Amino acid sequence: MTGLRAELARVGIRGRLARRIVLELEDHLRCDPAADLGAPREIAQRFAEELSVPRTRRSTYGGFAALAFAAVSIAISSSGGGLDVFGARGWVVSLGGLGVVFGGQVSFVAGVLALWGALRRPRTPAELRLVQRRTGVALAAGGFALAAHGVQTVAVQPLMSNLWLALAIPASVVPALALGSAAHGLHSAIALTPRTEPVARPFPYRAVIAIGTAAVTVMVVGSAFAEHSWVEGLSRGVLESIGFALCFAIFGRRLGIRR
């Protein structure tokens, strides 16, 4: 048992869980002093492999919940007039608005892919790595959107009513804490998973085109109705299609949906 604690720490198992494992195995050896439990490194590796499965799933579900919370928070505080993409209130506000839209969409797509992967019950380290990578991208993009929302809030502060300002500050801080906690969970799942290349599951191009078309259609129709202008809807649709193509090119390989 001497080296077991160190080996458990090496694979990312520490604290109460490590103490519990050592106590359980010590009890086993008291029951059967001749038992062959294996070398400490081997035992620690087995625990890491088994625990990486539920930890990855849990961190993905936790991450998705934190992102959903962040999205709702941003949506509520933006309904007071915070979000502005087209520069009516200055370029800082506009950049912040673009950051919220861009980060939010990347986060949504990566989060849905991660959730889909986790629901399919991944078992091998390569499958787990892919889910972890998608969750990581979703959390990073969600954090980016949240930071952009914070920038916007600071920039539009003089124009906001006190009530909306009081709402906007916790709407940035509380979800940031939730995302931080989800990132911590993901980090511990990654530490347990053996290092290997994630398995890629490329999407057929037809599916990518169909999803892109659906996203652009929603943007065109939604904007046209919201702004009472088809010109506005079409211009946002063009931006959406450019953004979609760029994101697929930049993040597709990292998310395991293109070769």
Add this chain to the structure above:
Amino acid sequence: MRAETLKGHLDVLILATLRDGPAHGYAVIEELKQRSGGAFELAEGTVYPVLHRLEADGLLASAWSTAAGRRRRVYRLTRRGRAALAQRRGDWQSFVRAVEAVLA
């Protein structure tokens, strides 16, 4: 029996071992050995990580208990664990029936 052969079935075997009541890790291993007539003599080090995973999945619950001055982690089936056991047992029986029908 080779450990590799058992690997895919270890979850259901452990769940079945705990069906009759709570037990600690050593007792689970002994029960497996006994019920299988010695065929399932597993390397001890493989069972504990699986017990931990099944607990993390919510199929088992565990708590410390003290017996004769010794602290032991005792595992029991949860309601989800019972449901999972029933389902996997059904799957296994269908599989066995199908294989037997092919081999007959």
